[in-house]
Amino acid sequence: MRFFISAIFFLVILSSAAAYDPLDPNGNITIKWDIMSWTADGYVAAVTMNNFQMYRHIMSPGWTLGWTWSKKEVIWSIVGSQTTEQGDCSKFKGNVPHCCKKDPTVVDLLPGVSYNQQYSNCCKGGVLSSWGQDPISSVSAFQVSVGLAGTTNKTVKLPRNFTLLGPGPGYTCGRAKIVPPTTFLTPDRRRKTQALMTWNVTCTYSQILARKNPSCCVSLSSFYNDTITACPNCACGCQDKGNCVKAGSKLLKIAGVNTPRKNNAPLMQCTHHMCPIRVHWHVKQNYKEYWRVKIAVTNFNYRLNYTLWTLAIQHPNLNNVTQVFSFDYKPLVPYGSINDTGMFYGLKFYNDLLMEAGPSGNVQSEVLLQKDQNTFTFKNGWAFPRKVYFNGEECLMPPPDSYPFMPNSAPQNTIAFSTLISSLLFLLIVIQ
Numbered sequence: 001m002r003f004f005i006s007a008i009f010f011l012v013i014l015s016s017a018a019a020y021d022p023l024d025p026n027g028n029i030t031i032k033w034d035i036m037s038w039t040a041d042g043y044v045a046a047v048t049m050n051n052f053q054m055y056r057h058i059m060s061p062g063w064t065l066g067w068t069w070s071k072k073e074v075i076w077s078i079v080g081s082q083t084t085e086q087g088d089c090s091k092f093k094g095n096v097p098h099c100c101k102k103d104p105t106v107v108d109l110l111p112g113v114s115y116n117q118q119y120s121n122c123c124k125g126g127v128l129s130s131w132g133q134d135p136i137s138s139v140s141a142f143q144v145s146v147g148l149a150g151t152t153n154k155t156v157k158l159p160r161n162f163t164l165l166g167p168g169p170g171y172t173c174g175r176a177k178i179v180p181p182t183t184f185l186t187p188d189r190r191r192k193t194q195a196l197m198t199w200n201v202t203c204t205y206s207q208i209l210a211r212k213n214p215s216c217c218v219s220l221s222s223f224y225n226d227t228i229t230a231c232p233n234c235a236c237g238c239q240d241k242g243n244c245v246k247a248g249s250k251l252l253k254i255a256g257v258n259t260p261r262k263n264n265a266p267l268m269q270c271t272h273h274m275c276p277i278r279v280h281w282h283v284k285q286n287y288k289e290y291w292r293v294k295i296a297v298t299n300f301n302y303r304l305n306y307t308l309w310t311l312a313i314q315h316p317n318l319n320n321v322t323q324v325f326s327f328d329y330k331p332l333v334p335y336g337s338i339n340d341t342g343m344f345y346g347l348k349f350y351n352d353l354l355m356e357a358g359p360s361g362n363v364q365s366e367v368l369l370q371k372d373q374n375t376f377t378f379k380n381g382w383a384f385p386r387k388v389y390f391n392g393e394e395c396l397m398p399p400p401d402s403y404p405f406m407p408n409s410a411p412q413n414t415i416a417f418s419t420l421i422s423s424l425l426f427l428l429i430v431i432q
Helices: 002-018 316-320 412-431
Strands: 029-038 043-051 064-068 074-079 081-083 105-108 139-147 160-165 171-173 177-179 183-185 192-194 197-205 216-222 225-229 277-286 290-299 310-314 321-324 327-332 341-346 362-370 387-390
Touching: 029 160, 074 081, 105 139, 160 171, 160 197, 216 387, 277 387, 290 310, 316 321, 316 362, 321 327, 327 362
Parallel strands: 216 277
Antiparallel strands: 029 043, 029 197, 043 139, 064 105, 064 160, 074 139, 081 105, 171 197, 177 197, 183 192, 216 225, 277 290, 290 362, 310 341, 310 387, 321 362, 327 341
């Protein structure tokens, strides 16, 4: 019995830790339901989705939201989005609901839909920017008219079993919780109104739930060592090794080979690491009061462009960034006094789109950092990042003992070997 309780406790702790991001501890997606009016058999609600994650966005083909009704509710109409299935509405005569399913699934509308189908902050194909990159574009919303439901605050039953795909798995949603009603200001900002009832649903992301292997890796190099520390072998798993394509292959000239598939199956370039994304950190130059780093991000997937990409990096010298040359930069300070994390992202209409694998499938920038004479050093791998995240996914770093080392310091295995030789010589002298 004690073992069973301990196992349950361990699983609870593990599931909580899996959804915790130390670089963005407060990041989540909050879905808010505001009942704006009552109808004869239900209510009209405004549903707003806010992405409060600093560097994790939802890219195309966009978010998918689902839930289960607590009673026998139906969706009479919906504006700004649509359900993927109507369900069995055969019992209705005359007016037929938009959806009769017990567990509806809702997706955003595509850009360019007719004006009468639009709602504020809708119709972006489900794409949500991260809060740190673009707060205005990190919101999506739609309006839903619900029937066969409660018509007062006491008779309304909250939906349950919320699910969110963004666009793949990884998000876990909690229960709906009633919160104080949302307040609204009129356009002239002289009158305040409020929703009749409001509840929130909070969804958090776990990379462990999203995939069993990393989706990116990190390679390192420096001006003081000719060695390039490559990504580890099979860093992202080698399950696609048999279906990869070599760079420059004639297969890449076939029409439609780059077209994304419905199952999102990648077409990977053959590499030893088999990662869709590689982030390279190069310590480029050393000045008296500054040092310069070059960052390059390369796409190895021939079927995927990365829109609104983000790169979060943890390094102690990011507390003193002097200039970033070709990326936008924003410091991330989740713990107030500790300023060692920053987010890099593309300049709008210049390099905010990372193209598919090939000659244009990379973006790069240089960063100038001011030295702190008390902490700065090139020894022991200090100049390399501690953690790297691409699009909110933590990248696999090389093992620390493989980092490029200073020329005046020997590798650990060389030191160990010389120590062994010295010991053997000493024993021989003693024996003689």
